[in-house]
Amino acid sequence: GAGVSQSPSNKVTEKGKDVELRCDPISGHTALYWYRQSLGQGLEFLIYFQGNSAPDKSGLPSDRFSAERTGGSVSTLTIQRTQQEDSAVYLCAVNGRATGYNEQFFGPGTRLTVL
């Protein structure tokens, strides 16, 4: 998606290891979202950052999941003690200003595989 990069594109890890997924939007997007998509499923909302407000963490599936956003730009999603059910594509999205923040631009995602 325009203006959002994610890294790594693919991550294979062993069960029990911690992983960090990165989202790097171009500057100026105040709202940032994390979603995950399991194989063949729709998107599942995880967390939302809006400016300096406290993030909406209501979608995080467990306390093994956490996210931060530094300087209002780059965001990192951390999964501790990964489990096989964490395997999914993790997508980051930001709001687009061109349509009055009504649309979201998605990054290409990080495909996480937990063995």
Next chain:
Amino acid sequence: DAKTTQPNSMESNEEEPVHLPCNHSTISGTDYIHWYRQLPSQGPEYVIHGLTSNVNNRMASLAIAEDRKSSTLILHRATLRDAAVYYCILRDVGDNDMRFGAGTRLTVKP
């Protein structure tokens, strides 16, 4: 969140129009109707959104029923590149997130 109902899959022939339906009978007055699509191995991309009136943009048209309980995404001339999963989503102006369902998988046949 108000829910939407879409067919699991649809087929279309190339260069023909496609009408993708979405039912949202519990829509509220402040819910916007958003459509996104997800091409294979890519993140979702915005297609169009509207509130009450029909909307047109370079990608598609959105026809909203008078009672707003249903809407239709119209691709005027399907191409092979339009093969994707299309998501119809309701989003209240005060919502932080977009709740994506399973969507409609559109297959375009040459």
